[in-house]
């Protein structure tokens with residue numbers, strides 16, 4: 669899938685949010701999208717998924733089966749989890765039993781008869797992720813999927829992502845929590861200064877730089893460095 673000189677803005681004559689985006693997304697590759705708050709990560713993911721069209725340039729070669737889970741799952745719908753997912757499965761022409769399979773794997777099978785507005789934030793997040801996975805997408809786009817997830821599902825989801833990528837799915841995921849970082853061969857896309865660039869994670873010339881910070885600033889500094897695309901290791905005590 670190719671981004672060719674893509675630019676995007678939400679409104680005609682509004683500010684360009686992204687410009688000069690030239691990228692290739694390879695089948696079977698997991699790409700982690702990093703960047704500061706407001707940099708344009710969600711916007712980029714919507715362009716990848718095809719929910720928004722470029723204002724200039726073109727996105728070519730998007731696979732036909734796309735799974736997309738937004739940052740916040742819209743719970744304001746009058747369905748139970750089961751009927752919502754069964755409906756999504758039938759719209760996409762996939763097997764009805766895929767609902768049970770994903771509910772089980774993501775650990776929300778006991779919530780299938782709960783109505784969407786009654787779900788906790790983390791459970792709603794799981795339903796949003798399940799609907800993206802239902803029909804074995806060739807392109808999977810996940811916007812901050814780990815936010816609010818319990819630790820069991822935080823451990824499961826990277827395995828799900830790895831398995832799909834091994835079968836050829838292109839996975840593009842923004843992940844402030846850095847849960848997919850430990851997976852092998854994760855590529856990185858950095859959203860900054862109004863554009864998106866591939867960070868060469870395999871660059872051989874990296875060195876370790878020690879930075880001393882006040883203890884109370886450790887979270888802030890770590891978040892800043894990670895958002896810039898640096899790998900950060902905390903000292904072990």
Ligand SMILES: Nc1ncnc2c1ncn2[C@@H]1O[C@H](COP(=O)(O)OP(=O)(O)OP(=O)(O)O)[C@@H](O)[C@H]1O
Pocket residue numbers: 678685703704705706707708709710711712
């Ligand atoms: N629907 C919209 N209409 C107009 N402007 C928008 C819309 N969605 C996002 N923006 C603007 O686009 C810019 C990029 O926002 P985006 O949500 O893509 O950033 P982000 O990197 O995902 O941020 P965060 O890390 O906080 O989720 C921001 O200036 C935001 O105000």
